[in-house]
Amino acid sequence: MRHVYWIGGGSGAGKSTIARRLADRHGWRLFSTDDVMPDHARRTTADEAPLLHAFMAMDMDERWVDRSPETMLETFHWFRGEAFGLIVEDLLRMPRETPVLVEGFRLLPHLVQPLLTAPGQAVWLLPTPDFRRAAFRSRAVPGEGFTARTSDPERADRNLAARDDMFTERLHEETARLQLPTVTVGLTMPEDELVERVSGVFGL
Template identity: 55%
Template sequence: MSSHSRQAPRGVALVVGARILEYCRITSESSVPVPRCSNPGISPPGQSGPSGRRPRPCWHCPRGVRVDRERLSHPPLPDGATTSSGHGLTTYLRQSWTFPGAAGVDRGWRGQRQFVRDTGLVVTTALGTQLEQVVWIGGGSGSGKSTVARRLAEQGGMRLYSTDEAMSRHADRMCPAQAPLLAAFRTMDMDQRWCQRSPEQMLETFHWFAGEGFGLIVEDLLALPREPVIVEGFRLLPRLVAPLSAAGRSVWLLATPEFRRKAFATRGSLWQIANRTSNPELALSNLLERDRLFTNQLTTEVETRGLRAVEVDVELTTEELMTRVRQALE
């Protein structure tokens, strides 16, 4: 062996071997039952779609579920925007492990695998290029994201995409295997959601806070015309946005608890959810604490990744907030 060559760590070799076995499993023609997807066109391995061709793995469903491209209800990903479901062993392994050239990507295999697990997407140079016109504004509920994004879009003549408005549509498109936390949330009544669990449990199990459905946001953005767009919403988690965002194109608004409560009261939504429970005071307390914990989590993620943020408190006027956001995006 050449002195310049390096031997792959034994652990990595074992993991690659496991990936090969997994690929063989999902491409086998066995009659082992596989999960069904709520998206149209899904068929188990070994069955052909209406086009007569063997269907390919659905890009955002669990491996083992296969879908015919012509029957997808959503547009196919463009060239370069791929997932860990490939069309051959080499492609499968390459797409499962490599992130060539995307801005802000953790190139270590642990970071790469985490991003794939969270989103179902593999970042490539082409995907990063197609989203370079996007401005990302994240933050917890009641932090002023919608107001800031709307004003920036109006002043700059940009398209506005609200992740909140897409939540219902995205939730309807995901099957339980894709979004297990969402499926569990749907089975709960209002008391089980907001009164019978701790704020910590609410934070850990809330589907949008866990990144479920983020791949559908990316899909929506890829389907838009290639023009500047502002994306806003609490679903924009720093760990998921960072690999896709160009430098200086993302910011998170981190509201203090006092600002958040004032914002909810001003818009008349402070008791909107709590009043639908048997104990509104407890539900509201839990909700506000959960949101405080979520903001703390965002703060940690932003600081860890060296991203930009603006603290929002009750003393800050709307114009001052707008100025700070513009500065953060320069």
């Protein structure tokens, strides 16, 4: 896995944008873990990924309205590392002559660390709450998005925001414990600067 680089982090941190810019700049292959989630869900069984299959059986209110943010965090399958092995399987099937840049929130530090030949192959982007909320506001279209399909979109959005704040804090604690590189992403950081900060971690 020496040819693989990783960008993990909290939701709304700009992982996809930064990864796409770096992949384009250096001619690398880009692997978005978000894009393969439906395929990975189909490739698992309930025994292999019980939280994923329980989530798939819920209706929209059960997923986003009825449960507390704490319960949502503790039981969200991707946050628990379910099907991470399928990411590794996909990467191992790719040609190794071209570096691969993997990005997504599914890249949990304790799962990625054993795959690194050096800490500088991976970085986690940790958005401040203000940055993440601004990012989601800029993307939001009134009446659209999956929370709009619940009976109480405002509550669903609040639950989701609280869950994601806690997830980002968990990433902060885990990367600190494992001594893995991070970049804090705030409202005052231009996109170009973030690209260069990540490039610096990778030694590019």
